[in-house]
Amino acid sequence: MALDRGDAETRLSVIADATDVCAICTARGGWLDLYFLDNDARNFRRSNLIAACPLCRSCQSLHRSHAAIEFLPVWVTEIPQIAINRLTRLLHQRLISAGETPIIDHRNRPALDDQTTRDLVSTYLALANRNVRLRIILGGYAPNARDLVTLFYAVDPGRGSCPEKLSVGLRLLPLGRYVVDGRDRYAAALGVEPPALDAINTDLVAA
Numbered sequence: 001m002a003l004d005r006g007d008a009e010t011r012l013s014v015i016a017d018a019t020d021v022c023a024i025c026t027a028r029g030g031w032l033d034l035y036f037l038d039n040d041a042r043n044f045r046r047s048n049l050i051a052a053c054p055l056c057r058s059c060q061s062l063h064r065s066h067a068a069i070e071f072l073p074v075w076v077t078e079i080p081q082i083a084i085n086r087l088t089r090l091l092h093q094r095l096i097s098a099g100e101t102p103i104i105d106h107r108n109r110p111a112l113d114d115q116t117t118r119d120l121v122s123t124y125l126a127l128a129n130r131n132v133r134l135r136i137i138l139g140g141y142a143p144n145a146r147d148l149v150t151l152f153y154a155v156d157p158g159r160g161s162c163p164e165k166l167s168v169g170l171r172l173l174p175l176g177r178y179v180v181d182g183r184d185r186y187a188a189a190l191g192v193e194p195p196a197l198d199a200i201n202t203d204l205v206a207a
């Protein structure tokens, strides 16, 4: 959706004022964009706007055309979204910096020397398993992120907001992709650089 000029200027000014820090998880670096405190993306009053990173904006990004491959809905009542985002960011930054893909599942576990990162991988995969819990709660199907939009509008046709009984445990697990103009820009969105190819080749030769 294209913004009118006043809203576009407001957006830039909110992001500039954030000085590179996500207002929700306090991560530094990477991309920031608007987060609407009242969940209404038409309300550009300054008091309704903060700047947040792509992980913290996930609940307001479900309409994105690639949302289904970017975020996995999971049922985790005991861990808040902000903690899931911090853990995932730490894990994904470590994987990308080590030249690994951040896109992992049980069949595609990275071979890692570092025990801390291996522990983070195990925790992340345990969280991913919680998608199955949603199948039980929703009565038969485990939704992807785009399915949630349909579900929310079925319950609340006006605003499509998350139903109260789901908001206590519904979380979004970042899947290690963020597609912009057809390209995966996840590493840039997190503000982390993969190692240069030369460095990887040198390591292989040294090993």
Ligand SMILES: [Zn+2]
Residues within 6 Å of the ligand: 022, 023, 024, 025, 026, 027, 052, 053, 054, 055, 056, 057, 085
């Ligand atoms: Zn954040």
